[in-house]
Amino acid sequence: MAAELKVEQEFSKVIRERRSVRKYDPSWKISDEEIKELLAEATLAPSSSNLQPWRFIVITDQEIKGKLLPVAFNQAQVTEASAVIAVLGDTEAYSNAEAIYGHASANGLMPEDVAAAMAKRSREGYSSLPKEKLEDIALVDGGLVSMQLMLAARARGYDTVPMGGFDPAGLKELFQISDRYIPVMLIALGKASVEGRPTGRLPLEEIAYWNGFQA
Template identity: 90%
Template sequence: MASELKVEQEFSKVIRERRSVRKYDSSWKIPDEEIKEILAEAILAPSSSNLQPWRFIVITDQEIKAKLLPIAHNQAQTTESSAMIAVLGDTEAYSNAETIYGQASAMGLMPEDVAATMAKRSREGYSSLPKEKLEDIALVDGGLVSMQLMLAAKARGYDTVPMGGYDAAALKELFQISDRYIPVMLIALGKAAVEGRATNRLPLEDVVHWNGFQA
């Protein structure tokens, strides 16, 4: 019970101390291996039918960051943070269904015949959806993995800020991203030079409705 309480307290501390940080210590460099560890924790997030549509571009090269700067509307964290992470959503994630469910079967997570059935159902079901619906799914799942990434970073003592202010078309052009993928957001990752500003939240009773909804 004591260990469970400690974990709960640590998690509560992480979510309460996370801030959107826009000023970073540009001399602080997070090792690539540690960024990989953060991403490995991020991709444990849930996704529709476990198709995991997220893709990431990790940008640590200063010359590439400089090219990204005007695309991100000259926000200073673009070049000052240790890394910029572009989160993308794969609108054809269903094409990986056989691989994903095949791995699940090989790991003993489900019988082979169940895996084959689920893979077939996922591929056929999602491939029949309109592009707009597939984009909606990719955006929702991309939001889930992005939040998990930011919390994983904070748990390691690092700071982040989600960035929706950027030119998505220019981002796709810079990295030659095909129309199969849609930009979800940019995330700056690094060590704060100036602590992020604390923000307030609406009272719980203003945002939670029980067994119904009244605007």
């Protein structure tokens, strides 16, 4: 019980200490291996039918950051942070259904016939949806994986800021991203040179309703 309480307290601390940091120490670098570990933890996030539509572009090269800077409306954290991670959503994630469910079956997570049926149902169901609905799904799932990435970073002592202020068309042009993928957000990752400011939140009584809604 004491161990469970400690874990709960540590998780609560991570949530409360996460800040949106916009000023980073440019001399501090995070290794590719550490970034891979963070991304691996982030991708444990849930997604619609477990199709995992997220894709990531990890930008650590200073020259490429310089090209990204005007796309991100010249926000300094783009060049100062150790890395910038562009989160994309795959609107054709259903094309990976067989591989995803096949992997689950191979690892004993579900029977082979169940995996095959779920893969077929996912591919047929999602491929029939309009592009706008597939984009909505990719954006929701992209938001889930992005939040998990930021919390995983905070748990390891790193700082982040989610950036919605950028030119999606410019990002797609810079990295030659096809229309299959939609930009979700940019996330700066590094070590703060100036701590992010604490921010207030609306009282729970004003935003949460039980068994009904009163706006």
